[in-house]
Amino acid sequence: MGPAAGWIQETTGTEVAEAFKRNIKGKTILITGVSPISLGESTALAIARHGPAKLLLVSRTESKLQHVADKIAKINPNVKVDLIVVDLSSQTDIRTAARKVFDLTDRLDVLVNNAAVVTSARGETLEGIELQFGTNHIGHHLLTSLLTPLLIAAATASGERGTTRIVNVSSIGYRLSPIRFHDHNFEGKPIPSEEEPPKGIPAHMKPDVAAGRPYYGFTAYGQSKTANILHAVALKEKFLSKGIQAFAVHPGSIWTDLSRNLSAADRKIIEGTSTFWKNQDQGCATTLAAAFDPDLCDAEGPFLSDCHLHDVAEYAKDQVIAENLWQLSEKLTEGKASL
Template sequence: MTSHPEFNERTTGTEVASVFADQIRGKTILITGISPKGIGASTALAFASQSPALLILASRTKSKLEAVAEQIRTKFPSCHTNTRIELVSLDLSSQSSIRQAVTDITRLLIGGNKLDILINNAAINTTTRQTTPDDGLGLELTFGTNHIGTFLFTNLLLRNNLLSPPPPPPARIITVSSAGHRLSPMRFSDYNFSHPEKEVPAEEDYLKPLPGAFAKCTEDGYNGMVTYGQSKTANILFTLYLQKRLKGRRRGVGAYSLHPGTIETELGRDQDPEVKQEFHKIEAYWKSLDEGCATTMVAALDPALDETKGLYLVDCQISDPHPHAQDEVAAERLWKLSEEIVGEKFTLEDF
C-alpha cells in the first residue's frame, strides 16, 4: 500500500512533489524522453518545484531539451540558484548514442555525485515497420527503443556505479510502461514481428481479437499497437528482474514500473484518427500532463513502496499488471535475450 491512499487519477505530479518535498530537495535526478508536450517535461517541472540539486534532462532533440529547461527556469526562478540543470543528447534507438550519453552523464557526476532517481520515461509508438539505425541487427524500432535502449542505458549507468548507494532512502529506477502491455506478451520466437502471421506458442500470442481500430495493420502485416504492447510488457519484466536482483541488496536500489494514464502527448502524433477514436471509446478520463506524471512521482518518491511487494502502479496506487508481465521465468529469459542483442553480460550481483 502507498502512504497516500487518497491519491488518484486526478492527483497532479506537482501535488505529489509537494507532499514528498523532502525526498526531492538536494537530490540528483535523471529523466529521459524530454519534450515540451510530453510527460517527461511535466515530470521535470514537478521535480524542479522542490529544488533538487541536479536535474539531468535527456532526449534526442536539443531544441526540445532547451525548451523544457527554459520552461523550468521561467516557472521556478529559484532554479537559477538552487538547481543545476544539465542537458544530455540521448537516442535510445541507437546503441552508440546510448554509450555516448552514459559517458556524458559520468562526466556530469564527477566528484562522487550519484543518481538518486532515474526516470526511464522515453518511448516511441510507430505505425509503420522501422528498424534501429546503427546496430546492424535490424531490430524492430519500438522494441529496440522502448526496451533494448532502456535496458542498455540503465545497465551501463549501474555498471559505472552511478546510482546512489545506501544509507536510505535508496536510489530508485522508474520505468514508464503502459496499460497497453496487456495487448501482447513477449513474443520470444519472433520479437521483431518479422513474420506477423507466424504461428507462435499460445503464451506468446497477442490479444485476439484486438478491439476495433487497434487491429489495423500495414500491408506487410505490421501492427504498431501490438509491437508497442510487447515493448511495454518488456518494460515491466525488466523492472521485475531488477527488483529481484537489486532490492534489498547492499546497493539498496528500488525498481518500479507504472501506467501513467491516458494523456494527449506527442507519443501518439503518428496515430491515425480511427485509432485515436478507439482510445476515446475505451478511456473516459484523459489526464492533463501534470496529472499524467503523478504516478511516476509516487513511484519515484513514496517511501512506503520500500516496504511493499509492489511492482506496478496505476493512478498513484499499487496495481497488478497482466499475468504475462509478472512471469519471473519470462523476465529472466528476456534479460538473457537482451544481453545477446546488445552483446554484453550484466551481472547485477556485481553492482
C-alpha cells in the first residue's frame, strides 16, 4: 500500500512531490496554464524541488511565465526551464508552440493540461468555437495530439508501462453538463434530454432557449470539464498499450486567478459551493499524484479527487461517448495532428 492511502483533502502538493521524488527526478515535464496565483505555478514549484531534467512552462503571457521561472530558480537553480508562450484559444498558436516543444526536447515524460478559462459571458476562440469548450478541451486535445510522438518516445525509452502520463485538470464541476453534441457551441439548437444539464440543477443555473438565454457560463464550463475527463478516457484506450497512462483530476475547491472573468453574481454562487477551500499547495496535490504515483500505472479509472480514484457519472466515462467526443474534436481541429 503506497503513501496515497493516508492522503486527504488537506494533503499538500509538497507532500506528494516529496513522496514521489524518485519518480520526478530526471523527467521532462510540460505544464500548461502556468502563471502567478495558479495551480500551474504550485504544480511547477512542487516538482522543481526534486530534480526534473526539464520543465517546459506554457502560458499566454511571457511576463507571468518569467515570474514563475524566477521562483523556480530560487528553489532549484539547477533545473532547466523553458518558457513557451501560447494562446490555447488559437489553433495556429498551438501548432507554433508544439513545433517549439519539438525543438526543445526529444521526449516528454509527463504532460499536465492545466490551463483553463471560466467566464460568465459567451466568447469564442479564433476558430469560432465556444470559448470554454474551445480552450479547456479542444485546445488541449490538439496540443496533446501534436505532442503524442514525444510521449511515445518517453514511454518507449523508459520501458515501464504507465509511467509516462497525461494529466487533465478537470473539476467536479463536470456534473453541471454532459457533452452537448447537438449544440456544443451554445447557439440555441435543440438537444436531446441526455445532453441537458442533469436533474437537480436549478433552473437559474442552466440555459433556457425559450427565455432567450441559450448560454449559461457554468453549463459551458461543466461541458468543458466533462470533456477533460472523456479525453482521458479516450487517451487511456488509445495509448495505454504504448505505455502512456492518462487521468483527469479534480483539484478541489480553490480560489485562483481563474475566477477573474466571472460576474459578481457567479462569484457569489461559487462561494457557496464548498465548506473547505484548499490553498495553492493543497490544490496541486491530486495533479501530482496522478502524474507520479506508481500505484496508478495500470489503474482503469479515469478520475482522481483528493489523490484517490473516484467514480464519475456514466456520461463522463462511457467509451462510446468518449470516442464520439474524440471524433468531434478531430473535426474541430481539422483532424490534423501534424505540425
